[in-house]
Amino acid sequence: MAHGPAPGIGRWLFTTNHKDIGTMYLWFSFAMFFVGGLFALVIRAELFEPGLQIVEPEFFNQMTTLHGLIMVFGAVMPAFVGLANWMLPLMIGAPDMALPRMNNWSFWILPFAFSMLIGTLFMPGGAPNFGWTFYAPLSTTYAPPSVTVFIFAVHIMGASSIMGAINIIATILNMRAPGMSMMKMPLFVWTWLITAFLLIAVMPVLAGVVTMMLMDIHFGTSFFNAAGGGDPVLFQHVFWFFGHPEVYIMILPAFGVISAIIPTFARKPLFGYSSMVYATASIAFLSFIVWAHHMFTVGMPLAGELIFMYATMLIAVPTGVKVFNWITTMWRGAMTFEAPMLFSIAFVILFTIGGFSGLMLAIAPADFQYHDTYFVVAHFHYVLVPGAIFSITAGVYYWLPKWCGKMYNETLAKTHFWIAFIGLNITFFPMHFSGLAGMPRRIPDYNPLWADWNMISSIGAFLFGAAQVLFLFIVIRTIFSGRPASDQVWESAEGLEWSVASPAPYHTFIKAPEI
Amino acid sequence: MKTQADKHIQRLSFKLALLAFLMFMFCLFVLPPLYQLFCEVTGLNGKTSNQAYIAKQDIVDHSRNITINFIAVSHNNHIWTFSAPEQSLVVHPGQITTTKFRVENTSGRWIAVQAVPSMVPINATNYFNKTECFCFNRQILAPGEQSDLGLQFIVDSELPKAIKSLTLSYTLFDISEASSKEIQAEQQHRIGLNLSRVDNLITLPNASEQNTEGNAYGR
Numbered sequence: 092m093a094h095g096p097a098p099g100i101g102r103w104l105f106t107t108n109h110k111d112i113g114t115m116y117l118w119f120s121f122a123m124f125f126v127g128g129l130f131a132l133v134i135r136a137e138l139f140e141p142g143l144q145i146v147e148p149e150f151f152n153q154m155t156t157l158h159g160l161i162m163v164f165g166a167v168m169p170a171f172v173g174l175a176n177w178m179l180p181l182m183i184g185a186p187d188m189a190l191p192r193m194n195n196w197s198f199w200i201l202p203f204a205f206s207m208l209i210g211t212l213f214m215p216g217g218a219p220n221f222g223w224t225f226y227a228p229l230s231t232t233y234a235p236p237s238v239t240v241f242i243f244a245v246h247i248m249g250a251s252s253i254m255g256a257i258n259i260i261a262t263i264l265n266m267r268a269p270g271m272s273m274m275k276m277p278l279f280v281w282t283w284l285i286t287a288f289l290l291i292a293v294m295p296v297l298a299g300v301v302t303m304m305l306m307d308i309h310f311g312t313s314f315f316n317a318a319g320g321g322d323p324v325l326f327q328h329v330f331w332f333f334g335h336p337e338v339y340i341m342i343l344p345a346f347g348v349i350s351a352i353i354p355t356f357a358r359k360p361l362f363g364y365s366s367m368v369y370a371t372a373s374i375a376f377l378s379f380i381v382w383a384h385h386m387f388t389v390g391m392p393l394a395g396e397l398i399f400m401y402a403t404m405l406i407a408v409p410t411g412v413k414v415f416n417w418i419t420t421m422w423r424g425a426m427t428f429e430a431p432m433l434f435s436i437a438f439v440i441l442f443t444i445g446g447f448s449g450l451m452l453a454i455a456p457a458d459f460q461y462h463d464t465y466f467v468v469a470h471f472h473y474v475l476v477p478g479a480i481f482s483i484t485a486g487v488y489y490w491l492p493k494w495c496g497k498m499y500n501e502t503l504a505k506t507h508f509w510i511a512f513i514g515l516n517i518t519f520f521p522m523h524f525s526g527l528a529g530m531p532r533r534i535p536d537y538n539p540l541w542a543d544w545n546m547i548s549s550i551g552a553f554l555f556g557a558a559q560v561l562f563l564f565i566v567i568r569t570i571f572s573g574r575p576a577s578d579q580v581w582e583s584a585e586g587l588e589w590s591v592a593s594p595a596p597y598h599t600f601i602k603a604p605e606i
Numbered sequence: 607m608k609t610q611a612d613k614h615i616q617r618l619s620f621k622l623a624l625l626a627f628l629m630f631m632f633c634l635f636v637l638p639p640l641y642q643l644f645c646e647v648t649g650l651n652g653k654t655s656n657q658a659y660i661a662k663q664d665i666v667d668h669s670r671n672i673t674i675n676f677i678a679v680s681h682n683n684h685i686w687t688f689s690a691p692e693q694s695l696v697v698h699p700g701q702i703t704t705t706k707f708r709v710e711n712t713s714g715r716w717i718a719v720q721a722v723p724s725m726v727p728i729n730a731t732n733y734f735n736k737t738e739c740f741c742f743n744r745q746i747l748a749p750g751e752q753s754d755l756g757l758q759f760i761v762d763s764e765l766p767k768a769i770k771s772l773t774l775s776y777t778l779f780d781i782s783e784a785s786s787k788e789i790q791a792e793q794q795h796r797i798g799l800n801l802s803r804v805d806n807l808i809t810l811p812n813a814s815e816q817n818t819e820g821n822a823y824g825r
Contacts, residue, residue, distance in 0.1 A: 190615065253623075257626075258619075261619050265618065266615075291625055291626050295630035296629060296633040298630055299633025300633065314638055317722045318720045325637075325641050329633060329638075332637075392728065
């Protein structure tokens with residue numbers, strides 16, 4: 092059985108190995124991260140000054156739409172699935188994922204989905220231009236013809252995510268090494284288990300909502316068409332019933348990564364393990380009953396506003412438990428500040444800032460003022476960039492030595508961290524102010540009143556983009572010329588993944604480990 | 607050869623796939639009707655009933671005055687003009703009242719339009735009873751035709767006491783593309799009854815030609 096990878100391109104096309112598939116997921120998401128980042132820079136370049144300088148408004152709208160879709164479905168989600176593929180079997184002592192062939196398929200349909208989505212840019216009428224939330228009837232009656240391609244691409248992404256989620260649940264529930272009880276699993280495994288259930292519950296809803304759009308556009312139904320007896324507000328309800336759990340799909344695995352890294356570099360076990368598990372589960376549950384806080388301004392009755400407002404604020408409680416636990420883990424720990432730890436600490440601080448602006452937005456009467464302004468943009472970028480992106484970056488630095496057997500350059504990685512940290516705050520912090528001053532989202536030209544904040548944001552965005560190019564350079568440099576890493580890699584890292592050699596052999600845990 | 611563990615994985619994966627499939631069906635076939643039902647019962651989306659109300663012998667409550675404001679909203683307003691000549695009326699609960707909305711087809715083709723109602727405050731929605739309304743059916747308009755669209759209603763005497771005024775808005779939507787058959791039937795009907803004005807009759811063949819072209823383009 093102890094054979095290595097197949098030679099040539101066939102290794103990647105036909106592989107059923109969780110490490111190969113994890114690697115492909117990670118590289119794919121890295122590529123999409125740069126595509127989505129490029130689109131973001133087009134947006135920021137246009138917004139550098141008021142007035143129209145670089146792109147037409149139609150193209151600007153296509154950029155905001157594709158930036159959002161690619162970052163959510165192409166960069167963040169596949170990156171976490173990649174981490175799951177690589178790390179879950181290693182963490183629970185399994186030889187591979189439970190359904191290796193489906194694993195191959197769920198990866199390989201993704202490049203097709205995103206080629207189609209990006210290909211819409213070259214279609215007559217241009218790419219989708221209705222924002223990543225694709226509200227009907229903007230995305231049905233008034234959409235460019237490419238919307239049909241967009242719908243097909245979303246169906247494929249959904250299928251990929253659902254297959255990935257089934258695989259992850261089947262692996263975690265069936266393939267743990269003997270002695271690895273549920274409450275002994277690393278938190279990354281727990282958060283992914285819960286995320287996978289969220290995916291199975293809501294990705295079909297996304298598929299359903301785009302199917303309804305498809306039928307409205309081509310088959311004469313009127314789900315969202317008021318003239319035919321439908322209701323556009325129904326779209327928002329269904330979309331956000333998917334959309335709110337979706338934002339937790341993008342952050343729960345991040346909680347798992349951070350909960351693995353902070354104990355290692357604080358040299359203390361994670362504080363409050365079981366409360367972390369319960370907090371994650373409560374956040375997942377609450378995510379299903381808060382969707383209408385995205386739609387406070389559609390004209391809900393007072394009772395509805397209040398219910399969704401209080402339910403939303405309730406999420407701060409389990410999230411607060413988590414932040415408390417991370418801080419308490421660091422408290423009086425023998426901390427060192429290697430790159431993964433720097434990214435994790437920045438995660439805790441900046442994600443909390445994003446959480447606070449989220450609380451502000453949860454206040455229904457205040458939300459009427461903030462709704463659809465740059466304040467919202469600032470909020471969700473503060474939870475997604477230092478939340479999802481920083482935790483993925485931290486995870487890559489943390490596990491890269493295990494993946495390729497080489498150590499990255501610490502000085503370069505710290506430089507990457509500081510440029511990214513400063514760039515991120517310069518980009519997104521001023522958006523709070525331009526938003527409070529009234530700047531609406533998704534506009535290519537704006538009142539000169541907001542010119543200064545926008546110029547600062549744009550400078551920060553290019554700085555942040557440069558930091559990510561450095562990240563790519565560091566990863567490539569590590570793979571080709573890093574110094575060899577030890578099996579343990581980090582002084583006090585704990586978990587089964589550190590018990591295998593560095594780089595991790597092609598097949599691990601063929602015989603279940605002793606726990 | 608299948609081990610016990612393989613069977614467990616298969617069974618679990620099948621259950622999870624079934625769950626995903628059921629969620630898809632739930633979203634497609636259960637959520638929209640459920641939403642419509644919820645809105646009908648609560649009146650939360652401001653949609654008044656699209657069924658004619660059978661007027662019952664009701665006592666007119668002269669002690670209460672309810673102001674009703676009418677709003678006419680046009681989409682695609684280069685095709686028609688739509689207005690509410692009587693911007694507001696004061697009525698008593700239980701009293702049968704009639705008003706008109708005015709529409710004029712300013713385009714050179716036959717059109718079909720559908721009016722969609724919306725009402726605030728939303729808790730009045732289920733107390734606004736329409737015995738006759740142009741919104742129950744699509745309206746077909748010849749080129750240049752002007753039409754007064756009738757609405758007859760009774761405000762229910764059960765209307766919550768706190769409500770002193772309510773606003774009813776109608777939005778007109780262009781549904782010509784989906785109603786080509788009905789438009790043709792209406793054209794035939796009017797030729798048969800000779801109801802149309804003479805100039806309309808002259809423009810008819812031309813208009814129907816345009817209409818067919820429009821459909822070919824639409825497909």
